Amino acid sequence: MARTQGSHSDITGPRIRTEALRLFAQHGYAAVSMRQIASAVGVQAGALYNYTPDKQSLLFSLMEGHMTELLAAWHEQEAAYTAEASDPEAKVLARLEAFTRFHIRFHLERPDAVFIAYMELRNLSEDNFTAIESLRREYENALQAILKEGVRLGVLHVPDPKIATLAVIAMLNGVMTWYRSGGRLSLEEVEGIYWDMVKKSMQV
Amino acid sequence: MARTQGSHSDITGPRIRTEALRLFAQHGYAAVSMRQIASAVGVQAGALYNYTPDKQSLLFSLMEGHMTELLAAWHEQEAAYTAEASDPEAKVLARLEAFTRFHIRFHLERPDAVFIAYMELRNLSEDNFTAIESLRREYENALQAILKEGVRLGVLHVPDPKIATLAVIAMLNGVMTWYRSGGRLSLEEVEGIYWDMVKKSMQV
Known part of the structure; x- marks a missing residue:
């Protein structure tokens, strides 16, 4: 029995997260009730509280999960690229x-999580906001460290690495507002256009 | 009497817009009721309906007002700058x-209006969305025309003026998320840093 219950909640957890993410992104955190999330998952509202103590914890968990996944994926990616480059100059550009x-x-690949990560910051409790901001800063610092090393x-010529970091991230985030796969440009082409602009904007 | 009533609604209109903007920005459109807006203005809910038929119309009117104000202000600014530059090359860079x-x-200068212009697009009716998108495209086209002329x-070297337009606007919008007056950098310095990056990103 314990085994079955375990498996059951293993499946329910991800489904709660998926439906909550979708509903928060569509209607906004404030407009979505725990009852609506439960109904979308196909369970009683009470079953939700076995998974999360309240809606605020659920929002925080979604945003924290997104940020830690982002950081882990980046560190993996960076290590792979760094291994290839030969000298320090080529390495920093890579x-x-x-x-x-x-x-x-x-x-x-994560439009709903991204939307929520920016839109729902205002609905986090003070402690939760601080925790998410600190993860976000960690990610920004990863880029800032590259710019400082390049300088x-x-x-690289970067008069203010902190501002340049925020400028680049904002510019790249913009892709989310207009890119549709199957459109005029492939993802590879879009990446190429942005890389060209980023590189030139910091040219010595 | 007619005169007095006219003056009264002249004052109430802007106050309704101010309070609605503030409340929508703070809690999100979906979470704010007409009753709450009326209460913030200090009038009965019924008085609001003399000014606007419904909450959707109020949201649309706020977003449309923001976009038309933006377009008018830009055209005025552009004309002033264009008058100063001597040759076509200097003119386009200016x-x-x-x-x-x-x-x-x-x-x-308009953090709440900007926040709503991006965050509440999802809450516009289809027709209203189309109208706001068309104003937004008009503004984007103003920048795109400059890039094309520069090319x-x-x-200017701009492989894809449409994408570069969206990239620049997204980058500049990023300032809103972190700039606080009285901080480390003056507005003039911030503008200078961004102008340096924009110019270099399109360098021939």
Whole structure:
């Protein structure tokens, strides 16, 4: 019995997360009730509380999951790119290119999670907001470290690495608002256009 | 009497818009009721319906007002800059610089309207969405025309003017998420950093 119950909640958890994400993205966190989420999953509202203590915890868990997944995926990607480049100058440019392409691809694959990560910050409790902001800063710092290294090596000209980091991330996030697969440009072409702009914007 | 009533609604209209904007930005359109807006203005809910037929019309009117104000302000700004530059090459770069600085300043002065312009698109009816999208495209086309002219004159290198337009606007919009007046950098310095990046990203 314990085994069956375990399996059951293993399946229900991801489904709760999927439906909550979809509903929050569609209607906004404030407009969605736990009852609506339960109904979309096909369980009683009470069953939801076996999984999460309240709607705020669910929102936080979704946003935290998104950010930790992002960080883990980036560290893996960066390591792969760094291994290939030969000298420090080529390495830092390879990392910048990797970041540009990775950021676009990772976020395009998760439109609902991205939407919520930005839109629902205002609905986080103070502690939860601080925790998410700290994860977001960790990700921004990963790019900022690349820019600083590029400046140190003399291959990038970046008067203010902090601002340039925010500018690049905002620019790349913009792709989410218009890109549709099967459109005029392939993902590869889009990545190429953005990489060209990012690289040139920091040219020595 | 007619005169007094006219004056009264002249004052109430802007106050309804101000409070609705603030409440929509703070809690999200879906979570705010007409009753709450009326209460914030200090009138009965019924009085709101003298001003607007429903909440959807109010949202649309706020977003449409923001976009038409943006377009009018830009055309005025562009004309002023264009008058100063001497040759076509200088003129097109002056327009690009004007757009960069104007976009940052205009939007920083209106955080609630900007927030709503992006966040509440999903809550517009289909017709209203189409109307707002068409105004937004008009604004994007203003920048795209500058990029195309720059390419034609050989002073800008922009492989895809449409994508570059969206990339630049997204990058500039990013300022709204972090800039606080009285912080480390003045608005003038921030504009300068972004203009440097925009210009270089399109360098021949």
